[in-house]
Amino acid sequence: xxxxxxxxxxxxxxxxxxxxxxxxxxxxxxxxxxxxxxxxxxxxxxxxxxxxxxxxxxxxxxxxxxxxxxxxxxxxxxxxxxxxxxxxxxxxxxxxxxxxxxxxxxxxxxxxxxxxx
Amino acid sequence: xxxxxxxxxxxxxxxxxxxxxxxxxxxxxxxxxxxxxxxxxxxxxxxxxxxxxxxxxxxxxxxxxxxxxxxxxxxxxxxxxxxxxxxxxxxxxxxxxxxxxxxxxxxxxxxx
Numbered sequence: 001x002x003x004x005x006x007x008x009x010x011x012x013x014x015x016x017x018x019x020x021x022x023x024x025x026x027x028x029x030x031x032x033x034x035x036x037x038x039x040x041x042x043x044x045x046x047x048x049x050x051x052x053x054x055x056x057x058x059x060x061x062x063x064x065x066x067x068x069x070x071x072x073x074x075x076x077x078x079x080x081x082x083x084x085x086x087x088x089x090x091x092x093x094x095x096x097x098x099x100x101x102x103x104x105x106x107x108x109x110x111x112x113x114x115x116x117x
Numbered sequence: 118x119x120x121x122x123x124x125x126x127x128x129x130x131x132x133x134x135x136x137x138x139x140x141x142x143x144x145x146x147x148x149x150x151x152x153x154x155x156x157x158x159x160x161x162x163x164x165x166x167x168x169x170x171x172x173x174x175x176x177x178x179x180x181x182x183x184x185x186x187x188x189x190x191x192x193x194x195x196x197x198x199x200x201x202x203x204x205x206x207x208x209x210x211x212x213x214x215x216x217x218x219x220x221x222x223x224x225x226x227x228x229x
Contacts, residue, residue: 027198040221043219045216090160108161108162110159111160113158
């Protein structure tokens with residue numbers, strides 16, 4: 001089954017304790033992306049990756065890191081989480097990046113609800 | 118001003134009603150327009166996708182794009198309780214985009 005998986009689904013942590021949210025896709029997609037979703041603000045892109053070892057900042061990258069060492073995996077790292085990073089996080093993947101062909105369907109993971117106290 | 122504006126609702130309708138969901142945008146470079154549906158505790162899933170202006174129909178769903186007014190709509194005919202979800206519009210320019218620009222979502226409840 002084609003899917004994007006994220007782990008963990010729920011996480012409560014304290015300020016400053018480093019954490020990693022994993023993301024994996026089994027569709028051989030080139031493009032992967034992380035979003036955060038907040039009430040009244042919608043989905044905002046944090047980082048994206050156009051292929052292995054190619055990553056770049058989205059709209060709200062501060063406080064986050066990513067890596068893309070393998071095509072299927074795109075972990076999101078919070079080195080020193082703060083309460084303003086409490087949010088619902090989604091990983092997404094698509095065959096190509098937006099603007100390149102008709103493959104606009106981004107497949108989203110189930111989400112990770114993060115609470116930083 | 119946000120690039121994409123969407124009324125957050127919530128919107129409650131009786132089963133069988135016609136539903137109209139809308140977004141406006143400010144960037145005239147947007148060429149690709151999408152509607153995503155997001156059920157509670159799930160990630161968004163692509164519902165409809167259109168390029169440039171015009172209409173596209175898929176079963177009970179019709180997407181309309183009016184580029185002259187920078188306005189897009191999603192119509193749902195014969196709405197069902199299973200349509201209860203949050204609907205997100207998204208759009209992108211033709212080239213040079215690394216991102217989709219999302220609306221904040223409209224929460225729809227269809228009452229049996």
